[in-house]
Every structure is written in C-alpha cells, then in structure tokens.
Amino acid sequence: MPYEEKLLNELQRQANRIRQEVIRMTHAAGSGHPAGSLSEADILSALYFHFMQIDPKNPAWPDRDRFILSKGHACPGLYAALALRGYFPMEKLATLRRIDSILQGHPDMTKTPGVEMSAGPLGNGMSAGAGMALGARITGRDFRVFVLIGDGDAQEGCTWEASMFAGFQQLANLVCIYDYNRSQVDGPTCEILDLEPVADKWRAFNWEVREIDGHDIEQILDALAWAAQQRERPALIIAHTIKGKGVSFMTENPAAWHGKAPNKELAERALKELSQEALA
Numbered sequence: 001m002p003y004e005e006k007l008l009n010e011l012q013r014q015a016n017r018i019r020q021e022v023i024r025m026t027h028a029a030g031s032g033h034p035a036g037s038l039s040e041a042d043i044l045s046a047l048y049f050h051f052m053q054i055d056p057k058n059p060a061w062p063d064r065d066r067f068i069l070s071k072g073h074a075c076p077g078l079y080a081a082l083a084l085r086g087y088f089p090m091e092k093l094a095t096l097r098r099i100d101s102i103l104q105g106h107p108d109m110t111k112t113p114g115v116e117m118s119a120g121p122l123g124n125g126m127s128a129g130a131g132m133a134l135g136a137r138i139t140g141r142d143f144r145v146f147v148l149i150g151d152g153d154a155q156e157g158c159t160w161e162a163s164m165f166a167g168f169q170q171l172a173n174l175v176c177i178y179d180y181n182r183s184q185v186d187g188p189t190c191e192i193l194d195l196e197p198v199a200d201k202w203r204a205f206n207w208e209v210r211e212i213d214g215h216d217i218e219q220i221l222d223a224l225a226w227a228a229q230q231r232e233r234p235a236l237i238i239a240h241t242i243k244g245k246g247v248s249f250m251t252e253n254p255a256a257w258h259g260k261a262p263n264k265e266l267a268e269r270a271l272k273e274l275s276q277e278a279l280a
Helices: 005-029 034-039 041-051 072-085 090-095 124-139 157-168 198-204 217-228 248-252 264-279
Strands: 066-069 145-149 174-180 208-213 235-240
Touching (some): 005 041, 005 217, 005 264, 034 041, 034 072, 034 248, 041 072, 041 217, 066 072, 072 090, 124 145, 124 157, 174 217, 198 208, 198 235, 208 217, 248 264
Parallel strands (some): 145 174, 174 235
C-alpha cells in the first residue's frame, strides 16, 4: 500500500525522537537498557503515532487498543513514545529509575499512564495479551491487542504456552510483534538458545506469520494493516531489527549495551549521530 511521504517522514522523525530520548534517559539515570530500546523505536512510532486507536487524555478508554511491552527492560523506548504522544509531561523522562518516579526500571501499570501491563520477568506478555484478546471477545469489545516480544521472551516456555492457546482460540484480534534483533544480555541468541525456525514454529501453532524489516516504516505499516485483516488466526510480525539501531558503537557490540547506560561523552556522541540521521 502506498503511503504519503509526509506520513512516513513524520513517523521516522518520531522514531528518531524516541531514540534520542532513550539516550538522554538512560544517561541521566546512569542505568537502564538502551540497545533493545533503540531497536524497537520504529515499531513504537508506527503504533503510537498512526496505527493504534488510543486517547492519551483518556488512558482508560474501554475500547482503546492495548499495547504490552513483554520485553519490559526496554521500557525507555515505551516511556519516550508515551511522553511524546502526550500521556504525561516530557520532563518526567529525566526521572527514569528514581525511587519516587512514575517511570521505573520496568513498566508499572499502577504508576505510569498508558502502561497496560506491569512487566519484568520475560515471557509474561503473551499470556496477558492472549487474556486481554479473549476478554475482548467475551465482552463484545472491538479492540486489538499488540504484544512486543524480544529474543529472551521467545525462549520462555510461557510464551509458547500462550501462543498455543491463542492459536487454538483463534484470537484474530491479537498481534504479536517480535523484535528479532538476535541478541540478548549474554550474547547472540544463536549461541545461547537458537530460535530458528521462528516462522515455522508459530505457523505450527496456528498463527499467520509475516516477516519484515523492522526499521522500514512502510513495511511496518503494511504488516500492521495485514494483521488487522486477519479474521481466523492471530498474527505474528517478525520484525528483523538491529540492536542499538542508530548508534554506531552500540550496534558494534550490542550485548555489551544491553543493560549499560552511556556516560556523558558517549551520550553526546550518540545524540550527535542521531541528530545527523534526522537531518539526512
């Protein structure tokens, strides 16, 4: 489907803003998970600034679409998207991980406007998402549930149990987006617990599957529109991404930046690279 250049440029701009805020937040906190937050930025931009039916002024709107960040450690990206979308003031981003902050090291639905599920232990997002999707069917609500998982999530048994359940129940209002950057805290997934063949496994659980470049806004929008057309099965979008996307020294050694914040010098370097990318 062709999209207006204006829309694509705006979504790319918002993705870049998310990335810049991730760097600022984690540097200010002196801790956090920047690399995985950078890989999800384009996906978050497409969801929050175009695709999802949401109302930041009314976060509890019953018919809103739901988004669950199952890879909860990558919450700086989600917090940036929520703030930019208007769920809470931008100034709050500078309070990441402070004891009295609404922005904790993992998403907390009791503290942060717009967060649908508290996350921490990997693998729980799919279970919650399947439950929400089934709840919509039971109550007659017309909303979609989007669950963003990562490589660690995909290695968890509860993810596969929930996926099997969702496929069996034909939860066509459930969309799983796999931020497939092939890296986790201990190194490349292929050396720790290989996930391939990913697509075949999910198809065997009765899911529709589509693979995309997770940094191509047009491909992301096409995949989301495709997922919305499903009527008999849940949809998996395998988004091939780069951990640390947009920051050269993070992409060179993504595992090292899984859970480490940049110091002042490196934060300035990262922001300079992202600013140059925004002007390109």
